[in-house]
Structure formats: C-alpha cells, structure tokens
Amino acid sequence: xxxxxxxxxxxxxxxxxxxxxxxxxxxxxxxxxxxxxxxxxxxxxxxxxxxxxxxxxxxxxxxxxxxxxxxxxxxxxxxxxxxxxxxxxxxxxxxxxxxxxxxxxxxxxxxxxxxxxxxxxxxxxxxxxxxxxxxxxxxxxxxxxxxxxxxxxxx
Amino acid sequence: xxxxxxxxxxxxxxxxxxxxxxxxxxxxxxxxxxxxxxxxxxxxxxxxxxxxxxxxxxxxxxxxxxxxxxxxxxxxxxxxxxxxxxxxxxxxxx
Amino acid sequence: xxxxxxxxxxxxxxxxxxxxxxxxxxxxxxxxxxxxxxxxxxxxxxxxxxxxxxxxxxxxxxxxxxxxxxxxxxxxxxxxxxxxxxxxxxxxxxxxxxxxxxxxxxxxxxxxxxxxxxxxxx
Numbered sequence: 001x002x003x004x005x006x007x008x009x010x011x012x013x014x015x016x017x018x019x020x021x022x023x024x025x026x027x028x029x030x031x032x033x034x035x036x037x038x039x040x041x042x043x044x045x046x047x048x049x050x051x052x053x054x055x056x057x058x059x060x061x062x063x064x065x066x067x068x069x070x071x072x073x074x075x076x077x078x079x080x081x082x083x084x085x086x087x088x089x090x091x092x093x094x095x096x097x098x099x100x101x102x103x104x105x106x107x108x109x110x111x112x113x114x115x116x117x118x119x120x121x122x123x124x125x126x127x128x129x130x131x132x133x134x135x136x137x138x139x140x141x142x143x144x145x146x147x148x149x150x151x152x153x154x155x
Numbered sequence: 156x157x158x159x160x161x162x163x164x165x166x167x168x169x170x171x172x173x174x175x176x177x178x179x180x181x182x183x184x185x186x187x188x189x190x191x192x193x194x195x196x197x198x199x200x201x202x203x204x205x206x207x208x209x210x211x212x213x214x215x216x217x218x219x220x221x222x223x224x225x226x227x228x229x230x231x232x233x234x235x236x237x238x239x240x241x242x243x244x245x246x247x248x249x
Numbered sequence: 250x251x252x253x254x255x256x257x258x259x260x261x262x263x264x265x266x267x268x269x270x271x272x273x274x275x276x277x278x279x280x281x282x283x284x285x286x287x288x289x290x291x292x293x294x295x296x297x298x299x300x301x302x303x304x305x306x307x308x309x310x311x312x313x314x315x316x317x318x319x320x321x322x323x324x325x326x327x328x329x330x331x332x333x334x335x336x337x338x339x340x341x342x343x344x345x346x347x348x349x350x351x352x353x354x355x356x357x358x359x360x361x362x363x364x365x366x367x368x369x370x371x
Contacts, residue, residue, distance in 0.1 A: 033207045035311060038215070040333060072238075079231050082224055097220045115206045118216040121223070128227050129337070132234035136344040143351055144241035161276035169268045176264065181256040183305040185321050190304065194327045195320030202312050210310040210326040219330060226334040233341030240348045 014056035021049035029126050033115070039122035043129030050134045059142060062134075071135050078128025085120050259300060266293035280353070280360045284346055291339045295332050302328035 029042030054062035086097035094101035099117025100110040108116070180187035197214050207213040215223055254261075270293055273286025302325035310326040312318045350360065357365050 032212050033209055035209065036211070036309065038209075038212050040337060075231055075234055079227055082227055086220070086224065097224070099217065111204065111206045114204075114217060118205070118207060118212065121216055121220065122212075125223065125227055128231055132230050133340075135234050136237050139237050139241045140344070140347055140351065143355075144243050158276045161272055164275065165268050165272040168271060169264060172264045172267070173261075176257060176260045179257055179260060182259050183303045185304045185307075187301070189301050189328065190320075190325045194325050197326060198310060198312065198320045198323050199318055202318065208312050210312060210323065211329050214326050214330045215333060222334060226337055230337050230341050233344055236345055237348045240345070240352060 010056050014052050018049050018053055021052065022046055025049070025126075029122065032122055033118070039125030040129055043126040044133065046126070046130045047133035047137075050130075051137050054138070054141070059138070062138070066134065071131055071138075074127055074131035075135065078124045078126070078131065081124030081127070082121050085117060085124070260297075263293060263297040263300070266296070269293075278362050280350060280362055280365075283362075284343070284350065287346075288339075288343060291342075295335055295339070298335075299328050299332050302326070 025042045025045035028037040028045060029039060032038035032042070050062055050066055053065065085099075088105070089098045089101040090096055092101040092104050099114045101113075102117050103110050103113040106113060106116060197218060198210050201210045201213045202208060205213045205217055207217075267290060270286050270288075270290030273289060274283055275286075277283055277286060304321065304324050307322060307324040310323045310329075312323065353365065354360055357368050359365065
C-alpha cells in the first residue's frame with residue numbers, strides 16, 4: 001500500500017523544516033490583527049507540517065506524533081471554543097457573539113474586549129482547520145484501513 | 156458525439172457570459188456597486204470600534220462572525236463525513 | 250467591442266477559465282478528470298469574485314495610521330472575507346468527493362463513467 005522509500009536527503013531536510021513550519025504557523029496566526037493572516041491560514045500551515053512528516057517518512061511516524069484520539073478530540077474542541085465564546089456573551093445579557101460582554105470577565109474596556117474576543121475565536125478556527133485537514137488526508141491515504149498501518153508501529 | 160455537444164454548450168455559455176460582461180463596471184473603479192454600500196463603513200470604523208487594524212480580520216471575526224461560525228461547523232461536518240465513509244475497523248481491540 | 254478588450258480585459262481571462270472547467274466537467278469520461286474540472290470551475294469563480302474588489306491606487310486593507318481612514322485608499326475587504334469561507338467549503342467538498350471515489354473504486358474496480366453505468370444496470 002505505502003512503500004517505504006529510504007532517502008536520506010528528503011528525511012534530513014523535512015526533519016529540519018517541520019519545527020520551523022509550526023512556528024511560522026503560530027506567527028501567522030498571532031499577527032492576524034496587524035498584517036494579512038489569521039486563523040485559517042495558520043491552521044493550513046500547521047496541517048501542512050504534519051502532512052510533510054507523513055509524506056517524507058512513514059505514515060506510522062505521523063500517527064505516532066499525532067494520535068487518532070487527539071485528532072478527533074481537537075476537531076471538536078475548536079468548534080466548542082468558538083460557540084462557547086459566543087455563548088458566554090449570552091450570560092451577561094448581551095447578544096450572541098457580542099464580544100464586548102467579555103469586559104465583565106477581563107478588566108479591559110469594551111473596545112479591547114472585542115480585540116481579545118477575536119483572538120479567542122481565531123484560535124478555535126485554527127485548531128479545527130488543522131485537525132480536520134490532517135484527518136481527511138490520513139483517511140484518504142490509508143483508504144480507511146487504520147489497523148493495517150498501525151501494525152507496522154510495533155516492529 | 157458527446158464531446159461535440161459539450162463543446163457547443165460550452166461555447167454557447169461563453170458567448171452568453173461575454174454578452175453579460177459588456178455591462179460590467181470598468182476594472183478597478185471605486186464607484187462600482189460592490190464597493191459602495193456597506194464596505195466604506197467597515198474600512199472607516201474598524202479601528203475606532205474594534206481596535207483591530209486589519210479590516211479583513213475584523214469583518215470576518217466580528218461584523219460577520221456568524222458566517223464564520225457556520226463555516227467552521229461545515230468543515231467539521233466534512234471531516235466527520237469522510238470518517239464515516241471511509242473508516243472501517245477489523246474488529247480487533249488494541 | 251474594442252472597449253470591452255481594453256477596459257475590461259480581466260473578465261475575459263476569468264470567463265475562459267470558467268469555460269475550461271465547465272468543459273472538463275461535461276466531456277471527460279474518467280471520474281477523476283471530472284473532479285479536477287469541477288475544482289478548476291470553483292477556483293476560477295473565487296478568483297473572479299476577489300478581483301471585483303480592486304480599486305485604482307488602493308493598497309492593502311490594513312489601516313495603520315492613527316488618523317481617520319478614507320475608504321478610497323484601501324481596497325474592498327468584503328469579497329476577500331466571503332471568499333475565505335468559499336475556499337474552505339471548496340476544500341471540504343473536494344475531500345468528500347475523493348472519499349466517494351475511493352469507495353466507487355473499491356466496489357467496481359474502475360473509474361470510467363460508462364463502465365460504471367454499465368455495471369450498475371446489470
């Protein structure tokens with residue numbers, strides 16, 4: 001199904017590139033307020049780092065770093081953060097997704113409360129996009145036979 | 156036969172689109188309808204009202220945050236759908 | 250006619266791309282090529298929609314100065330925002346379509362459209 005090609009140049013280069021890709025995705029996410037960037041872009045770059053690991057090495061290597069259980073959990077956590085950040089505004093008699101109601105929790109003014117609310121929901125979007133892209137890629141590549149790939153790990 | 160019919164339909168659709176393209180506003184015109192109604196308000200009010208200089212992020216996350224929430228749920232549903240279509244377990248417990 | 254070519258030449262390229270994707274969806278026999286045609290169709294429409302937000306002499310929609318911003322100096326951010334959602338929906342659609350192709354190949358052993366229709370009708 002997936003051949004194990006042993007190539008030292010590809011393995012060394014991707015081993016160097018993967019941590020820089022992850023730091024760059026966090027940088028793009030954090031600078032989404034002052035320059036082009038944001039949640040979707042950072043999530044795609046972080047997913048690309050895991051896909052690079054799966055392409056250059058074995059599929060089992062990517063699964064060892066990012067297990068199935070953590071993947072499925074992170075898919076749901078992102079949507080939960082987004083909807084939860086909107087629902088907290090309902091508790092303070094404001095509109096749904098009105099971030100200026102967060103000023104009752106964080107001691108800042110109403111304008112900066114909208115700023116921090118936007119950071120929180122962009123975090124939720126990044127987590128969901130990253131987890132779903134890695135999940136779709138691994139499902140399509142192994143064609144669903146999860147255990148047949150995982151059996152190679154214990155060697 | 157199939158290819159000839161497809162080519163004919165494609166050429167017809169292309170000619171219709173070209174006929175509609177005559178009525179489009181010129182390229183880069185600041186007075187076109189896409190840039191007039193609510194978009195100047197977003198650009199002018201993004202720094203005083205939200206404190207975020209990037210107009211794209213403030214429109215995406217604050218002024219149109221409802222659309223972004225449902226779009227996040229759409230990609231979550233797609234991930235779940237691919238899981239349901241493709242994964243099959245061999246019945247072994249690890 | 251000449252005015253169409255000079256002031257609105259951008260729209261001709263987008264129409265050409267849309268027609269290429271449309272022809273690929275209809276005329277090709279292999280299901281994978283149909284899927285690629287659908288992808289070309291989708292991305293060219295997204296490209297066209299983003300292009301209608303450009304302004305002559307405008308810059309990125311990031312308001313950096315402390316004074317009040319004039320709307321004529323910055324390009325329109327609204328098409329960019331709407332198309333971010335459309336891009337993600339396009340990726341989701343492509344992922345599900347590829348999963349369906351994997352299931353079809355597993356069941357019928359081929360990806361040609363006429364062979365699959367013949368195998369269904371039996």
